[in-house]
Amino acid sequence: MIHIPDLAHATTVQVIFCFLAFITIATAFMTIFSRNPIHSAIYLVICFFSIAGHYLLLNAQFLAIVHIIVYSGAIMILFLFTIMLMNLNERHQVHRPRITRLGAIVSFCLILIVLIAIFINSKPIVGGYDSTGEDFQSIKVLGKILLNEYMVPFEFASILLLVAMIGTVLLSKKEKLK
Amino acid sequence: MVDSAFILEKSVVIVVVFAVTMIMAMYSTWAERKVAAFLQDRVGPNRAGWGGLLQPLADGLKLFSKEEFFPNTPNRFLFVVGPAIAMSTALMTSAVIPWGDRLHLFGRDILLQATDINIALLYFFGVVSVGVYGIMIGGWASNNKFSLMGAVRAASQMVSYEVAMGLSMIALLMMTGTLSLKEISEQQAGMNWNVFYQPLSFLIFLICAFAETNRTPFDLAECESELIGGYHTEYSSMKMGFYLFAEYANMFISATIISVLFFGGYNYPGMQWMVENVGVNTANILGIAVLFAKICFWIFFYMWVRWTIPRFRYDQLMNLGWRILIPLSIANIIVTGIVILRHDLAAFLGF
Numbered sequence: 001m002i003h004i005p006d007l008a009h010a011t012t013v014q015v016i017f018c019f020l021a022f023i024t025i026a027t028a029f030m031t032i033f034s035r036n037p038i039h040s041a042i043y044l045v046i047c048f049f050s051i052a053g054h055y056l057l058l059n060a061q062f063l064a065i066v067h068i069i070v071y072s073g074a075i076m077i078l079f080l081f082t083i084m085l086m087n088l089n090e091r092h093q094v095h096r097p098r099i100t101r102l103g104a105i106v107s108f109c110l111i112l113i114v115l116i117a118i119f120i121n122s123k124p125i126v127g128g129y130d131s132t133g134e135d136f137q138s139i140k141v142l143g144k145i146l147l148n149e150y151m152v153p154f155e156f157a158s159i160l161l162l163v164a165m166i167g168t169v170l171l172s173k174k175e176k177l178k
Numbered sequence: 179m180v181d182s183a184f185i186l187e188k189s190v191v192i193v194v195v196f197a198v199t200m201i202m203a204m205y206s207t208w209a210e211r212k213v214a215a216f217l218q219d220r221v222g223p224n225r226a227g228w229g230g231l232l233q234p235l236a237d238g239l240k241l242f243s244k245e246e247f248f249p250n251t252p253n254r255f256l257f258v259v260g261p262a263i264a265m266s267t268a269l270m271t272s273a274v275i276p277w278g279d280r281l282h283l284f285g286r287d288i289l290l291q292a293t294d295i296n297i298a299l300l301y302f303f304g305v306v307s308v309g310v311y312g313i314m315i316g317g318w319a320s321n322n323k324f325s326l327m328g329a330v331r332a333a334s335q336m337v338s339y340e341v342a343m344g345l346s347m348i349a350l351l352m353m354t355g356t357l358s359l360k361e362i363s364e365q366q367a368g369m370n371w372n373v374f375y376q377p378l379s380f381l382i383f384l385i386c387a388f389a390e391t392n393r394t395p396f397d398l399a400e401c402e403s404e405l406i407g408g409y410h411t412e413y414s415s416m417k418m419g420f421y422l423f424a425e426y427a428n429m430f431i432s433a434t435i436i437s438v439l440f441f442g443g444y445n446y447p448g449m450q451w452m453v454e455n456v457g458v459n460t461a462n463i464l465g466i467a468v469l470f471a472k473i474c475f476w477i478f479f480y481m482w483v484r485w486t487i488p489r490f491r492y493d494q495l496m497n498l499g500w501r502i503l504i505p506l507s508i509a510n511i512i513v514t515g516i517v518i519l520r521h522d523l524a525a526f527l528g529f
Contacts, residue, residue, distance in 0.1 A: 038318060042256070045311070065300045073307025074337065077314070081333055084318055084326060138296055139357060 017057055024050040037083045041076060048072045062139050183286070192292050195272050203268075203426040204234040206477055210426075213481040241419040249412040251321035260316020261413065261420035267309040268427035274298035275434055276360045278444045278466040282458045290444075290466070291360060299357040302435060303344060306390055310336045312424065313392075313399065317409035328408030331492065332399030335389055338499040339396075343386035345507035349379045349514040350439065363443035367450065373440040378510045380440045382503050387432040389499070391425060394484040398492055433476035437469060444469040 010018070027047040031040045048071045055064035146154050208223065208230060215222025223230030251257055278290035295301060310333050317329020350372060354362050366372060373380045389396040400408030407413075410421045437443060444465035452461035490498070516523065 042315070061295060061297050062300070065297050065304050068304040069300065069307055073304060073310070073340070077307070077310050077333055077337055080314055080318075081330060084314075084330060140296075140355075 013057060017054070020050050020053045020057070023047075024054070038080065041080050041083055044079075045072050045076045048076065059137050061137055062142060187286075187288055188292065191288070191290065192273070195275075195277065195292060196269065199269060199272050199427055199430060202430045202473075202477075203423055204238075206426040206429060207237065207422075208234050209477065210481050210484075213478065214485050217482075217485040238419070241416050244415040246417075247412075247414040249321055251319055251412075253319040253321070256315050256319035257412075258417065260312055260319060261417045261424070262312075263315065264309065264312030264424040265420045265427070267305050267312060268424040268431065270305045271302050271431045272434070274301050274359055275431075275438060276363050276443060277469060278462045279364075280458065281462055290462070294358060294360045296356070296358050298359040299347065299351070299362075303340070303347075306336075306343075307340055309390075309428070312421075313409050316413070316421070320409070320412035322412050324405045324407075325409050325411045328399045328405045328411070331405075332392060332409060335392075335396065335398065335495060335499075338496060339386045339389035339503075342382055342499055342503035342507055343390065345504060345511065346379045346382035346386065347439075349507065349510045350376050352511070352514050352518060359438055359443075363438055363445065366442040367445050369442070369447055371440060371442045376440070376510075376514070378506065379514075380436075382507050382510070383440070384436065385498075385503065387436060388480070388483070389495070391428045391432055391480075393425075393429065393480055395487045395490050396495055397489060398495060429477060429480050430473065433473045433480065434469075436476050437472035441472050 024047055027043045027050065030043040031047060034040050034043060048067065052064040052067045052072075055061075055067060211233070212222045212230070214220075223233040226232035226236045248254060248257065273292040274295060276289075276291040276294070281288045281290060313332045313336075314329045317325040317332070320326070351357065353372070353375060354365055356362060356365075362372075388394075392399050399405075400410065405411070410418055413421060444462070446465065446468040449461055449465060452464065
């Protein structure tokens with residue numbers, strides 16, 4: 001069942017969480033609804049910042065700051081950059097036929113139903129977490145675990161990124177050759 | 179843990195750090211003019227106060243009393259947000275910098291740092307990477323081609339040099355083994371300054387710091403001969419002041435980071451002896467003075483370079499960043515790794 005928190009007796013963390021969640025959802029919606037692509041991108045940046053706030057609430061400092069550096073600091077800047085250079089305006093918007101819009105609405109509703117069903121039927125984790133005495137938020141422990149126990153998946157992820165990067169460079173070079 | 183005295187102590191530290199950053203940024207504008215005047219054999223500001231010392235106040239007053247001009251833009255809100263972001267990000271980094279070790283006042287140890295987080299250096303990179311938004315949003319919202327060009331130049335320059343800056347830091351971090359600026363300062367006690375162990379890393383960091391603060395020789399974002407005023411062409415009054423002030427605050431902060439990371443921070447030779455024989459407070463006040471002397475030297479260095487070296491061309495800037503600095507810092511990482519693991523490697527190869 002869904003547990004509705006008691007707002008009158010909410011702890012500080014819960015209040016902050018509600019505030020952050022509100023910002024996250026509001027800006028995520030504004031990202032989709034705003035007509036101006038630059039405004040969309042800026043809303044998405046605010047959304048990413050609030051998600052970093054969620055990470056901080058979970059005491060995941062490293063994840064929060066890396067999230068800011070990678071998403072807000074690099075990816076979204078490149079996004080903004082591209083949008084500014086492309087000079088997208090409202091009148092350049094592609095006309096979508098009615099059947100596509102209808103399909104989008106139907107699929108959205110279906111996904112919504114599935115998600116609500118999942119959330120209603122999901123059960124919270126039974127039992128507490130084991131305390132191992134190690135601070136898994138500190139980068140020292142995190143780095144040791146990533147490069148010892150999970151060395152192979154970690155390296156695979158970096159190879160995946162490298163391949164993606166080389167692929168992008170190749171694609172852009174190909175267009176130039178033509 | 180969190181008692182009222184703790185909150186009061188931290189508040190005082192934060193307010194003092196904020197005030198000092200502002201004052202340093204203010205007097206950097208005065209110092210810049212004096213240094214420029216000295217290098218060009220002029221006198222420089224000398225009317226307001228002794229040696230022109232009141233000149234920054236007069237400038238502030240002038241900027242406040244100027245007309246607030248808004249260009250014909252559909253994004254008035256973003257037009258105001260631009261300088262606000264630039265200013266906030268310029269002031270945020272000072273939270274993690276250790277200004278000194280500790281003072282012993284009112285029967286308690288006061289750490290001279292707003293907060294000591296174990297991701298301090300990453301926090302610094304995060305704030306720097308967010309700082310691009312101030313310039314980009316402001317330049318775009320100005321609704322002016324020259325502003326947009328300046329903003330796009332600034333953004334691509336800062337994103338490119340962040341990569342080299344991060345890679346040059348990795349070599350240093352492999353040696354220190356920590357991201358906390360306090361621990362990095364403590365490791366450099368005596369004359370164990372990191373610059374002696376990582377000179378290449380320091381050089382790359384210095385060049386990237388110039389590019390990140392948009393200072394000459396990398397000030398292509400506001401290159402007057404091509405772009406009028408760059409991203410702040412349309413700005414006037416105090417909004418313009420905020421952009422210029424943010425530049426000086428950034429300069430102060432990056433000078434501080436350079437001093438803390440590579441030049442021992444608040445450490446000076448014989449600090450341990452001073453702590454034991456003279457007293458904690460005297461030793462640490464001297465430490466703060468030493469840190470500020472280092473910072474002032476680096477601010478002077480920024481100005482020295484600005485009035486000595488001409489501006490780069492844009493393709494030269496990009497070539498330097500991507501083709502020289504990044505491979506150089508990767509080579510530096512490899513060499514550092516080999517030196518750190520030299521005993522294991524020797525054992526592996528059978529020596």
